[in-house]
Amino acid sequence: MRAMILAAGRGVRMRPLTDATPKPMLAVGGKPLIAWQLEKLARAGFAEVVINHAHLGQLIEAALGDGSRFGLSIRYSAEGEALETAGGIASALPLLGAEPFLVVNADIYSDYDYSGLQGLCLEDRLAHLVLVDNPPQHPRGDFALDAGRVRETGECMLTFSGIGVYAPRLFSRIPPKAKVPLAPLLRKAAAAQRVSGEHYRGRWRDIGTVERLQALDLELRGSLPKPVSE
Numbered sequence: 001m002r003a004m005i006l007a008a009g010r011g012v013r014m015r016p017l018t019d020a021t022p023k024p025m026l027a028v029g030g031k032p033l034i035a036w037q038l039e040k041l042a043r044a045g046f047a048e049v050v051i052n053h054a055h056l057g058q059l060i061e062a063a064l065g066d067g068s069r070f071g072l073s074i075r076y077s078a079e080g081e082a083l084e085t086a087g088g089i090a091s092a093l094p095l096l097g098a099e100p101f102l103v104v105n106a107d108i109y110s111d112y113d114y115s116g117l118q119g120l121c122l123e124d125r126l127a128h129l130v131l132v133d134n135p136p137q138h139p140r141g142d143f144a145l146d147a148g149r150v151r152e153t154g155e156c157m158l159t160f161s162g163i164g165v166y167a168p169r170l171f172s173r174i175p176p177k178a179k180v181p182l183a184p185l186l187r188k189a190a191a192a193q194r195v196s197g198e199h200y201r202g203r204w205r206d207i208g209t210v211e212r213l214q215a216l217d218l219e220l221r222g223s224l225p226k227p228v229s230e
Contacts, residue, residue: 005052083177127165
């Protein structure tokens with residue numbers, strides 16, 4: 001199974017930090033956000049990763065290269081102008097192949113173990129989503145989960161984590177270079193009962209503001225091993 005990291009966002013709410021640095025390259029705990037993702041994918045057994053980019057994308061390519069230092073093979077889907085989530089995935093389909101693939105947002109941090117999704121068989125489903133408890137900045141959530149199936153609404157709403165496995169056919173009708181959001185596609189598929197899901201209750205952070213970036217940095221640095229004094 002191949003994996004894709006979504007790294008094309010402009011990061012407007014993170015300005016001025018993102019004026020000169022792509023959002024996925026902002027550092028927390030001593031390394032870029034996207035590096036945490038790459039390391040976790042490698043540990044989970046993934047070998048091939050596709051990264052899309054737009055704003056300052058050349059800096060992402062220059063920093064990560066071919067991925068060999070992470071034990072990965074990285075290929076890039078350069079968008080020029082960001083195509084939104086579904087449009088970006090559709091544009092990268094030639095690099096992702098004909099089998100289901102994992103997609104993760106570059107601007108999240110989580111302890112979720114990606115190895116549990118490795119080789120997931122979707123059968124008649126179009127997607128499998130990892131949902132989390134609603135964070136303070138998103139109290140209404142996105143979807144409900146009922147006996148392993150994702151629903152548009154329900155009594156207990158959860159937030160989409162930005163981690164999902166998708167069948168290529170979910171994006172097959174998107175024209176080349178079209179700007180298409182992901183949420184409407186997922187809601188349509190969920191209404192047709194073709195989306196499964198799981199509820200992850202571990203650590204998950206959405207890094208959408210400078211304040212949340214700084215908070216995660218402090219959190220991670222606090223958990224790093226203390227240097228041994230001479």
